[in-house]
Amino acid sequence: MEQLLLALSGWRVGAYATFGAGSAMTLQALALLEEGDWQAPPPRVVVIQDGSQPPITENLLFLRELRAVAGTEAQMLLALVGDPEDDDRLPPLRAFDFTDWQRKIDQMADPYLRLEMLAPSSEDGEEV
DSSP, X not given: OHHHHHHHHSOOOOOOOOOSSOHHHHHHHHHHXXXXXXXXXXXXXXXXXXXXXXOOHHHHHHHHHHHHHHOTTOEEEEEEEOOOOXXXXXXXXXXXXXXXXXXXXXXXXXXXXXXXXSSOOOTTSSOO
């Protein structure tokens, strides 16, 4: 995972947290960011998200909460993966799903929030 993120963003992983399985996990992830002693502030934040699921309000709210804690100039990367399976936890995302997320991220109008596929899809929009 760390190698994939380094190749995608050029950033080293300094810490990680799980979110999305309840408010306690979300608060823990936000606290890690807020209380972290970052070598080169502002922090750089990567969120890995199952992009095969639509960009629901809870996910977008979490990104806004991250922005509030990280600061207005922190670089944020939302790295999308396809529908995880037992034999492939980080599959490629279909182009259609990426476009759905891109529309929502564009609506947020956050100049320091970037959207990427963690693993690229094929040219025809299907998973590779």
